[in-house]
Amino acid sequence: MPIKIATWNVNSLRARWPLVSEWLAREEPDVLCVQETKVRDEEFPVQALADLGYRVAFAGEPAYNGVAVIARGDLAAVEVGLSGFDDPQKRLIAVTCAGLRIISCYVPNGTAVDSPRYDYKLQWLAALRAHLERELIRHPRLVVAGDFNIAPTDQDVHDPQAWEGQILVSDRERAAFRDLLETGFYDAFARCGADVCGFSWWDYRGMAFQRNRGLRIDHLLISHALGESCRACHVDRAPRAQTRPSDHAPVWLELDERARGT
DNA sequence: ATGGCTTACAACGTAAGA
16 A cells, blocks of 8 residues: 655644645545644644544644644654754654654744844754754654745746745755755655646735745655655645635655555 | 735734745
8 A cells, every 4th residue: 555645734723624624535645744733732623633534643832833743543752843952833743653754844934034033944954954864863764744945946936036035945045955855865746746836835915826926845855765665746736726725735745565664 | 015815812903924
């Protein structure tokens, strides 16, 4: 049986529950990593997910951020946050499931290149790189899925000239993304994506989705050990076209049986 | 043009996202 692993920045799990529950029922992923749950742990919809046949590990806070991993089977060895980087914001959770180590991450947005939040973003990314170097030793079969808030190349930007040097595309952010790959990962979309348009985010404003003015900032990174088992990677634009959508689309990849390790 | 849209909070406007 192949393994289907998805990531989706839902921009509030409570506001998005109609679309998320419908998508889980239709797409039947083995694993769904979510970001921007924006829900306190005590209000997390554990039972509603159980009713759909899913278990979940989550780390939330009031109003902002929040990450989770939703999965068909057991979730073991749950860890929250980056080693060696104290961060009150809930942006990373790791679990073992489906025979793999899976990380759901929500990289800081950065706001603007001249903002203090930009420095925080770069520090967070440096800490993520160091964390992943260690995690790869512990877990050679590793998937890092989430909203990276970086469009890695100009191909991932609807209007590269308009975005040049801006947040999400600046050189230092792109260098940080390349550094993540260089620790031992493939970008699943670059490796096996065949979509003409791979954008995963469109601004709510200005009819951006209808005009396809988007960016590819949601990514699935697979460790080198999983490279041969990567079968497909796809952006599902359908939920972005529905009413009350998230501004992000879900992205999924399919790994063949070899990914489980035996 | 510092706008444009959406969310949570316990607010009737503000902060933040990207």
